Amino acid sequence: MRASDIMTTKIITAEPDMSIQHAAGMMVFAGISGMPVVDESGKLLGMITEGDLMHRAEIGTGVRQRAWWLEMVASTAELASQYVREHARKVKDVMSTNVTTVTESCPVGDIAEILERRKIKRVPVMRDGKIVGVVSRSNLIRALVTMAPEVPSSAENGDHAIREDVLASMKGQPWAMARENVIVENGVVHLWGPVVGAEEGHAIRVAAENTPGVKDVIVHFGQAPTE
Known part of the structure; x- marks a missing residue:
């Protein structure tokens, strides 16, 4: 069984200049916990997930004030990145850009190993540089239910x-x-x-x-x- 056998092909995507609130609303109403971010040509730019939106200043979930000694050892770049994640208004500023992808021929076993090792919930499926599907943990579970071989009596x-x-x-x-x-x-x-x-x-x-x-x-x- 390969990625093409179980992937979701009706893909909900976000745009890099989309507002955080709009992207969050799309995930809520679609019942998904993440989606690919693509440009006008369909090129994959990144992924935005619930994890990227966990710490937000407007709902009071920003990282709490650190102990003074942690503030001292934290780099300026680290503190700046934290500020952006909590206050940015556009998807492109909070999305993850280090995205793991697979091809349509990737074995399902390899996908399960990738999800576990990378501690992620989904991977985009690519063909000729364009996204053609997404395989999530739920796709793997559905495959287990629907495609398990019958056991003879x-x-x-x-x-x-x-x-x-x-x-x-x-x-x-x-x-x-x-x-x-x-x-x-x-x-x-x-x-x-x-x-x-x-x-x-x-x-x-x-x-x-x-x-x-x-x-x-x-x-x-x-x-x-x-x-």
Whole structure:
């Protein structure tokens, strides 16, 4: 799955000379938390988000007076930048210009990693220097809901086949269970064996739960398999 499969193509954008109040109103009424800023030719200039509008003098959310020693160590440029963020009236003065973008062919997994690493909520999708879509966290969640593969019922897989699939799903993992510790009865997977750490136990259980045909997973860590 790639960016082109899940991106929003009806893009709401802001203009650099748009007022802060106008941009804030657009986000509120559209139910979005950020939008690209483009010029008249459609060139991407930056992004404006709720985070850029959090500290504003007119609503009393500006950064509070710092301790005197912090004021001393803060550079003039830093204090000037803070003043602009709190008092500027146009989008171009508060927007973020260091924008991460992706192409339409970018894998969804890479987009999720970018959003997490950069601590951002959306990325513009570009084609030939122009923005053609936006992928947000909500797009990823929708993809999870609408595009997840269906899991076949246990009737389609016998217990033997399910057991082999469970073992295969753990193959090569350092926390994988031994073959003799995995038993399947009527689609229910029983995991036996020695006590394992909490994280290893979660991984083993999830691997079993994600196996097609599994009805339930029951763990018996710390016990020997029953005959």
